[in-house]
Amino acid sequence: MSPGPDKALDVLWRASPNCEQRRGGLRPTILLMHYTGMTRADRAVDWLCAPASRVSCHYLVDEDGRITQMVSEDARAWHAGVSCWMGETDINSASIGIEIHNPGHDAGYPDFPEAQMDAVIALSRDILTRHDIPPRRVLAHSDVAPDRKADPGEKFDWAGLARAGIGHWVPPAPLAAKAPEHAGLEPETVRHTQQLLAYYGYDCPVNGTVCARTERVVRAFQRHFRQSLADGRIDRSTIDTLERLAQ
Template sequence: MDELIHRDTPSPNWNERKLPVSMVVLHYTGMKSAQDALDRLCDPAAEVSAHYLIEEDGTVHRLVAEDKRAWHAGRSYWRGITDVNSASIGIELVNPGHTLGYRPFPEAQMEALIPLLAGIMARHNIAPANVVGHSDVAPVRKIDPGELFEWEVLARYGLALATPKPRIRLLHENPGAFFLSLERFGYDVADGRAAITAFQRRFRPRIVDGELDGEVGALLFELLLARDAAEDDDCGGDDFPW
């Protein structure tokens, strides 16, 4: 583990967990530089932090120990969990974000993320379906890590759900049925349009319009099938921790 960490940059912004770790939340920093982000994440007055920060050149900082509750997710929800900070490891990826010049995540940054994420998932027995973006757990408030993040790179290593190729278009005559399925998948659907937008940003980034269409419905159907089959295989049908 320690060979993957280049710098210990301790943040004072943490407290004790109230839940076991069952997920990873990926963020972008949305600030001009890595140093600006580190300064904020380590500022007691800011009351924000993460467990790790990865610079664009691949330098990995450890800010908060994994057994502690970092303050990265804010008001959020995933698969029935409302205290996402207690249940998650937070990883910040240095990127200026949509307001300061959003750009692709460099290869060196992704290459540093892959082994770090793999180790976290192995230590905490985290399923690929529970590796999510900040926008997934806070669809009304957040849009990171955004449309340019390469989820498929993680999926190739079994570190995130792959985006399926829908075999059909699935139109929902009753949108309520779609939202029930989307909630079952994990999203907070209190704001339906925001939830659809977050789902699109993650699984269909080429069109992010918040509209329910046949492709979105089919994607969700295929994802639920794939996720549930994988978790049945992993867990033998036992109760899940969420």
């Protein structure tokens, strides 16, 4: 694997030992967005490069927009964990990961600064020139691991990325005045929603009932595509948004 940064952008290079060859002949077809969930970006880089952590990521973008690369794009970094998208479970072999520094939901979840988002957009554009990553596969960690992860969360500017030509996104359907209770949903409506989520790529059961797993998948969907309310409830706005995305 070739050490050193992959791009023409102004990028710091700090090698992480936590990587290996991609498995199964997989090449990057997913761009996966994270937040660090740590208090300081420099400590997050230290952690992602520490042999004992057993985690890593290709890139980290700090709050000022500085980019650090830790793993070459041709290598398998360890950022996704137990994950699934479109039936693929080795997301680390199938993706390039960007850690966007933010302390996360457990520490106040501040807004992502503009300079940081500008850098995420520039870096993403650059990565997309080198790899065959379709717009529908620019994803959140929470999309591929809805049971375990909430990052980068409902404040991440997916709309801004889409305006910059990155990812797949449609304006969300407006919220109704009051979301219906799940108890009032017809099983066919639940099944239809689950089918659409599974069709789009989520690892969602299709059983006609709003089980705990379905709620977590719906919440992940909302954090990405209907960010004004990520409550895990199947409502009209969620279904409408999903139907337009799945077209």
